[in-house]
Amino acid sequence: MGNKQTIFTPEQLDAYQDCTFFTRKEILRLFFRYRDLAPQLVPLDYTSKPNVALPYELIVSMPELKDNPFRQRIAEVFSESGDGNMTLDDFLDMFSVLSEMAPRDLKAYYAFKIYDFNNDDYICKSDLEKTVNKLTRNELTPEEVSLACDKVIYEADLDNDGKLSLEDFQHMIIRAPDFL
Amino acid sequence: IWIYHYFYAEEKLVGNLVSLSKHDRIKAFQKMPESMRRKREIRNKVLREITKKSKGRGIHCGCCTQCLRRAKVSLRRFRNGLAECFHRLNFWHKILKVIGGEFGTSVLSYFIFLKWLLNFNIFSFLINFGFITVPQFVAAEPNNLSFTGLELLTGAGYFQQTVLYYGFYTNATISKTKIDASYNMQLAYIFTVGMYFVICLLILFFSIAKSICRNFINLQVYSGNASKLLCTWDFNITNEKAVKLKQRNLSTQIKEDLAEENKEALNFSLTERIVRILIHLASWAASLGTAVAACAGVYFLSVNNLELFMKGHKKDLESQAAMLVLPVITSLLNAFIPFFYSWLGNMEKLQNPKSKIYVTIARNLILKISIIGILCYYWLTVVAASESQCWETLIGQDIYRFVLVDFIFCLLGSFFGEFLRRIIGTTVCVSLGVPEFDIGRSVLDLIYAQTLTWIGILFSPLLPGIQMVSFAIVFYVKKVSLMQNCQPPRKAWRAAQMTTFFMFLLFFPSLAGVLSVIAVTVWR
Numbered sequence: 001m002g003n004k005q006t007i008f009t010p011e012q013l014d015a016y017q018d019c020t021f022f023t024r025k026e027i028l029r030l031f032f033r034y035r036d037l038a039p040q041l042v043p044l045d046y047t048s049k050p051n052v053a054l055p056y057e058l059i060v061s062m063p064e065l066k067d068n069p070f071r072q073r074i075a076e077v078f079s080e081s082g083d084g085n086m087t088l089d090d091f092l093d094m095f096s097v098l099s100e101m102a103p104r105d106l107k108a109y110y111a112f113k114i115y116d117f118n119n120d121d122y123i124c125k126s127d128l129e130k131t132v133n134k135l136t137r138n139e140l141t142p143e144e145v146s147l148a149c150d151k152v153i154y155e156a157d158l159d160n161d162g163k164l165s166l167e168d169f170q171h172m173i174i175r176a177p178d179f180l
Numbered sequence: 181i182w183i184y185h186y187f188y189a190e191e192k193l194v195g196n197l198v199s200l201s202k203h204d205r206i207k208a209f210q211k212m213p214e215s216m217r218r219k220r221e222i223r224n225k226v227l228r229e230i231t232k233k234s235k236g237r238g239i240h241c242g243c244c245t246q247c248l249r250r251a252k253v254s255l256r257r258f259r260n261g262l263a264e265c266f267h268r269l270n271f272w273h274k275i276l277k278v279i280g281g282e283f284g285t286s287v288l289s290y291f292i293f294l295k296w297l298l299n300f301n302i303f304s305f306l307i308n309f310g311f312i313t314v315p316q317f318v319a320a321e322p323n324n325l326s327f328t329g330l331e332l333l334t335g336a337g338y339f340q341q342t343v344l345y346y347g348f349y350t351n352a353t354i355s356k357t358k359i360d361a362s363y364n365m366q367l368a369y370i371f372t373v374g375m376y377f378v379i380c381l382l383i384l385f386f387s388i389a390k391s392i393c394r395n396f397i398n399l400q401v402y403s404g405n406a407s408k409l410l411c412t413w414d415f416n417i418t419n420e421k422a423v424k425l426k427q428r429n430l431s432t433q434i435k436e437d438l439a440e441e442n443k444e445a446l447n448f449s450l451t452e453r454i455v456r457i458l459i460h461l462a463s464w465a466a467s468l469g470t471a472v473a474a475c476a477g478v479y480f481l482s483v484n485n486l487e488l489f490m491k492g493h494k495k496d497l498e499s500q501a502a503m504l505v506l507p508v509i510t511s512l513l514n515a516f517i518p519f520f521y522s523w524l525g526n527m528e529k530l531q532n533p534k535s536k537i538y539v540t541i542a543r544n545l546i547l548k549i550s551i552i553g554i555l556c557y558y559w560l561t562v563v564a565a566s567e568s569q570c571w572e573t574l575i576g577q578d579i580y581r582f583v584l585v586d587f588i589f590c591l592l593g594s595f596f597g598e599f600l601r602r603i604i605g606t607t608v609c610v611s612l613g614v615p616e617f618d619i620g621r622s623v624l625d626l627i628y629a630q631t632l633t634w635i636g637i638l639f640s641p642l643l644p645g646i647q648m649v650s651f652a653i654v655f656y657v658k659k660v661s662l663m664q665n666c667q668p669p670r671k672a673w674r675a676a677q678m679t680t681f682f683m684f685l686l687f688f689p690s691l692a693g694v695l696s697v698i699a700v701t702v703w704r
Contacts, residue, residue, distance in 0.1 A: 018209050019219040023264055067423045080215055089216035096210075109213045137427040 007031060009047050020096035027092065034091050037062070046088070056084030059091075069134040073114045074098075082119075108173040112166050124163040125149050190222070197226045198233070202252075275659060283617070283662065289679045290619050291655065297630050297686075298651045300383075304376055304637065304644035311372045312641050370702070373638055377695060380634075384687045391680040463524045470520065471547045474513045475554045481506050482558045506578075507585035510551060514628070515589055518544050518621055541620050548628050549689055555582075556635065556697050572701075576639035583632055583643065587650040590625060594661045602665040617666045622658070623682050627690055634694040638701060 005028060008016070016027050035042040037058045043050055056075050065071040075084040078094040086094070096102060097110050113119075117127045128149040132140065140148070156164055156172045197205055205226070212219055234245075272295060280288040485506045521543045525536050559575045601615045629647065636643040 015220050015223060018206050018223060019212075019216060021210055023260065023267070025264060069423070069427070080217065089220075093216045103211060106211055106213055135427060137424070139427070 007044060007046050012046065016092060020092055021099055021101040022092070022096060030092060030095060031088065033062075034088055042088075051087070053079075053081070053085040053087045054091075056086075059084065059086050069137070070114055073117065077110060077113045104173065105170065108170050109166070111173075112169045122163040122165055123169065125153060128152055128164075194222060194225050194229060197222070198229045202256075272655070279659065279662065283666075286619060286678075287617050287662065290617075290622055291659070293623060293679065293682060294626060294651060294655055294658075297626060298648060298655070300380060300630070301633065301644040301648040301651060303379075305642070305648055307372055307376050308637070308641040308644065311368055369641075373641075373698075376637070377634075377691075377698070381691060381695075384683065384691060388680065388683050388687055391683060459528055463528050467521055467524060467543045468546070470517055471543075471550050474517060474547065475550050478506070478510055478513070478551055479554050479558060481509055482555065483562060486562060504581060504585065507582045510555075510582065511585050511589040514548065514551070514586075514625075515593055517547055521547075537620060541624065544621065544624050545685070545689070548624060549693075552628070552631060552635075552693070556693075560697065560700055572639050576636065576643075579632060579636035580640060580643065580646070583629065583636065583647060583650070586625075586629055586632065587654070590629075590654055591657055594657055598661045598665040614667045615665060617662055619678075624685075627682070627686055630686065631690040631694060634691065635697055638698055 007028070008031075013024055013027065016022070017024060020027070022030065031046075034054070035044070038054055041054065042052055056072075056079075059075050060066065060071045065074065068074065072084065074094065075086065076082060078097075079086045079090050097106060112123065115127060115131050116123050117130050118124070123131075129145050132145050132148055153162065153164065156168050158168050158171060159165065197208060200208060209219060209223060212222075214222075276288060276291055276295070279291055485503060488503065518540075521540055524543075525540045528536075528539075559578065598615055598617075605614055629650075633643055633647040
């Protein structure tokens with residue numbers, strides 16, 4: 001397999017291969033998908049490590065994310081700057097974690113960050129309420145939402161501080177085989 | 181102080197990573213929950229440490245470490261190339277992703293199961309073809325019978341003298357006069373089939389063990405509203421309609437759960453409870469009675485079938501077509517009795533919707549197991565004791581007919597069950613709506629077909645090849661039917677656990693039953 005591509009240096013490709021779950025071909029394919037979102041912004045030559053970040057609106061227009069109720073949080077969690085604009089690094093990172101080859105505890109870690117809306121490293125009741133609303137498209141009344149959140153915290157909170165920490169969340173995930 | 185701790189932790193991390201082997205190090209990098217930029221920094225630090233250490237280790241070992249390093253690099257490149265090759269062999273990957281995106285993981289589990297069974301058949305076909313059929317071609321006898329189109333359906337006539345059936349395979353040891361090697365056909369036959377089943381057994385056993393470990397060991401007792409909320413979102417879905425449907429389901433489920441909490445447990449009076457128990461007993465009696473009646477019918481028909489075959493002239497087209505009656509009737513029974521069972525289930529009004537699914541699946545399973553059991557009994561006792569010159573070929577023909585008719589009925593079922601139902605549901609009787617894809621029944625049909633194939637391997641070595649083609653066709657037909665006609669399932673279907681359950685079903689009644697059949701056959 002010849003190194004005919006000129007987009008990345010071999011060291012860059014090696015680094016990407018080591019840090020994500022993708023093969024060389026898949027990394028190149030993902031690069032082209034990234035570039036297709038905005039061909040005029042993304043250069044074809046990444047050997048000089050250009051600092052290009054695609055805006056949030058373009059990222060969430062991708063068919064994989066378009067209908068996901070959590071697309072805003074996903075973009076925010078994976079982008080370096082926290083505002084949803086993603087560089088190629090963030091893009092590859094996001095797809096690596098969401099791919100089927102990533103282990104469950106890695107996905108659980110990022111799922112926790114996605115559900116943590118206020119970024120305080122805890123899923124408190126307001127985070128849960130926002131999650132429930134996104135999951136059910138505002139079809140439940142506020143009392144029902146509140147009741148459901150109370151039950152969740154009651155069941156999963158192991159250290160009884162009224163909110164879920166990462167350990168509580170991972171403890172729960174281990175026992176749920178349907179988690180994707 | 182915080183910055184000091186941060187750097188100290190990073191030094192420890194780098195130190196740990198340097199001490200791992202290259203393979204473990206890459207795995208550790210992939211699993212690190214950090215951003216890409218941080219990972220690259222850590223990786224550069226680790227690589228710098230490693231080159232420092234290797235330089236410090238002295239130059240007198242230069243030659244052999246160089247060779248070793250080059251060997252390792254080329255081995256790694258070779259392994260990557262091989263991995264990419266295998267990835268290309270992963271057929272249908274894109275179709276499966278599309279199905280998962282439109283319909284969710286539960287329907288996807290059916291198609292993954294189908295693909296898994298297909299792999300079994302491909303493996304069996306390759307082994308049988310390579311070890312048994314190819315040597316047979318060398319010692320083949322010419323075929324004098326004529327070929328009419330009906331043979332494709334009945335499997336008799338012309339096909340009787342081909343490699344399709346056991347009876348054709350020579351008993352002797354094939355030997356080429358030029359080379360001194362000889363190929364013992366008998367041993368080859370028994371060993372090939374035996375090895376295949378042993379390998380199947382092992383594969384199934386390990387898959388089930390892995391599956392149970394992953395899905396059942398840590399099962400929590402308090403079946404988790406928390407997990408229902410936070411873990412059931414299926415991130416695979418990409419279709420907008422499916423997403424809306426899933427959201428509506430989730431909200432309905434949450435509403436139901438909350439309502440259940442508030443409602444007090446229904447206390448039935450004594451008479452009501454007795455009535456309910458009586459209804460349960462009656463429906464179980466009805467379902468078991470139906471199964472017994474079906475078995476008796478099948479047995480009677482099959483004995484009739486054998487008489488017809490022995491009496492009638494073998495070349496008579498009509499009598500050959502009449503031999504198709506048994507498989508058709510069996511498939512009809514298999515197709516219509518489950519409707520009766522689901523009607524019974526609806527009538528019973530069980531409290532828990534999940535137990536309704538389990539009860540229906542249990543009843544269907546009992547029906548199918550008893551039908552296969554009766555057929556095996558008929559084949560092994562009645563046919564084997566008959567006076568025809570090769571009873572194994574007769575059984576092979578019978579199984580061929582069964583497999584073929586089952587395949588045809590599967591296609592017909594898809595046509596009627598889904599296509600026509602959709603047309604009826606959208607034009608004539610709009611309240612019925614679009615049909616859902618019935619996962620439980622479809623998987624049981626697959627297991628039934630695979631059991632028939634496994635029973636037939638000893639009598640007709642090329643049967644897995646036929647089943648392979650039929651599974652491939654069924655995959656495409658079901659996929660098209662799914663996309664055009666069905667909607668995503670409404671009730672929650674715990675895909676991971678049900679898949680384990682189905683694999684277990686494949687293992688225990690199916691494979692174990694087939695092995696006992698083989699044992700009895702070989703003993704005879």
